[in-house]
Amino acid sequence: MGTEIKVENLTKSFGKSLIWGDVTLTIPAGEICVMLGPSGTGKSVFLKTLIGLLKPDRGSIVIQGTDIASCSEKELYEVRKLFGVLFQDGAMFGSMNLYDNIAFPLREHTKKSESEIRNIVMEKMDLVGLLGTEDKLPGEISGGMRKRAGIARGLVLDPEIVLFDEPDSGLDPVRTAFLNQLIVDLNAQIDATFLIVTHDINTARTVPDNIGLLYHKHLAMFGPREMLLSSEEPVVRQFLNAQRVGPIGMSEEKDADELAAEADQELPPLPPIPMQLEPSNGIPRRSQREPGAWCKENGITPPPGSFEENMSMTTAV
Numbered sequence: 308m309g310t311e312i313k314v315e316n317l318t319k320s321f322g323k324s325l326i327w328g329d330v331t332l333t334i335p336a337g338e339i340c341v342m343l344g345p346s347g348t349g350k351s352v353f354l355k356t357l358i359g360l361l362k363p364d365r366g367s368i369v370i371q372g373t374d375i376a377s378c379s380e381k382e383l384y385e386v387r388k389l390f391g392v393l394f395q396d397g398a399m400f401g402s403m404n405l406y407d408n409i410a411f412p413l414r415e416h417t418k419k420s421e422s423e424i425r426n427i428v429m430e431k432m433d434l435v436g437l438l439g440t441e442d443k444l445p446g447e448i449s450g451g452m453r454k455r456a457g458i459a460r461g462l463v464l465d466p467e468i469v470l471f472d473e474p475d476s477g478l479d480p481v482r483t484a485f486l487n488q489l490i491v492d493l494n495a496q497i498d499a500t501f502l503i504v505t506h507d508i509n510t511a512r513t514v515p516d517n518i519g520l521l522y523h524k525h526l527a528m529f530g531p532r533e534m535l536l537s538s539e540e541p542v543v544r545q546f547l548n549a550q551r552v553g554p555i556g557m558s559e560e561k562d563a564d565e566l567a568a569e570a571d572q573e574l575p576p577l578p579p580i581p582m583q584l585e586p587s588n589g590i591p592r593r594s595q596r597e598p599g600a601w602c603k604e605n606g607i608t609p610p611p612g613s614f615e616e617n618m619s620m621t622t623a624v
């Protein structure tokens with residue numbers, strides 16, 4: 308299970324306004340990727356383009372041999388069945404209880420009997436820790452529970468690719484930590500390919516196998532977690548360490564005067580690379596490797612203190 312997504316030279320504009328151009332990356336089967344980027348750089352547009360809700364101007368997105376940028380509607384309909392999507396707010400129907408919300412895709416897209424549907428819904432509710440809340444309305448539960456219900460609903464059709472659009476938005480740090488653990492556990496358990504859009508730097512530093520950064524209408528970098536967390540590239544370094552010093556300004560790129568004013572400021576050292584979050588259910592991640600393996604293979608010395616067992620999960624910001 309889990310399928311690769313191969314994106315080549317993807318470009319998307321709305322009218323004359325370019326959102327991003329020439330995006331090329333391969334999201335490996337079964338791994339977790341995080342896509343970062345300042346607000347408005349087109350992360351949600353990227354997710355929508357991957358599932359064919361938006362059409363790119365150019366380029367290809369190949370999933371199981373089908374280019375969804377140029378395929379027929381019928382082919383697109385088939386490829387879409389591979390996806391589960393978690394929208395920001397969980398996108399629950401307010402007047403339906405959680406059971407019916409989670410059962411909805413099965414009733415809409417399959418011919419399964421109500422008893423088969425019941426088995427699947429209860430299994431997914433169990434996976435996300437929501438057994439016993441079947442009769443609750445979305446308005447009666449917390450934001451974190453709504454997110455988990457959204458995940459359960461995204462999983463009922465057994466997707467091979469799961470897209471998460473800011474799963475941690477509006478959650479407190481403790482609930483975010485629980486949600487991150489759930490995401491890592493689910494990834495190991497269902498072995499699907501996960502792509503997460505987030506603004507949470509701690510999530511980006513600890514959860515994924517790979518990180519991408521969209522900035523200034525292009526993909527600034529995409530690669531293994533350790534590659535980006537040890538990178539000295541100014542935009543990557545600034546964003547992944549949530550710093551003010553660097554090329555990214557409040558609304559757009561800084562201008563020459565602003566950059567000149569910063570020229571003498573010494574950059575803080577790169578913080579240690581934290582351990583990757585491990586599944587708590589005893590199932591190894593598909594891509595599990597020794598901490599520091601990428602750095603070693605590539606002759607990179609990680610920042611001091613990296614990969615220490617008891618290192619704080621928070622970043623030095």
Ligand SMILES: Nc1ncnc2c1ncn2[C@@H]1O[C@H](COP(=O)(O)OP(=O)(O)OP(=O)(O)O)[C@@H](O)[C@H]1O
Pocket residue numbers: 321326344345346347348349350351352353
């Ligand atoms: N359907 C659309 N028509 C026209 N412009 C759009 C459309 N959808 C998005 N945009 C524009 O594309 C740009 C990128 O939007 P998007 O929501 O993808 O950014 P984002 O990186 O996800 O932002 P944030 O981090 O704030 O959620 C924005 O300027 C937005 O106004």
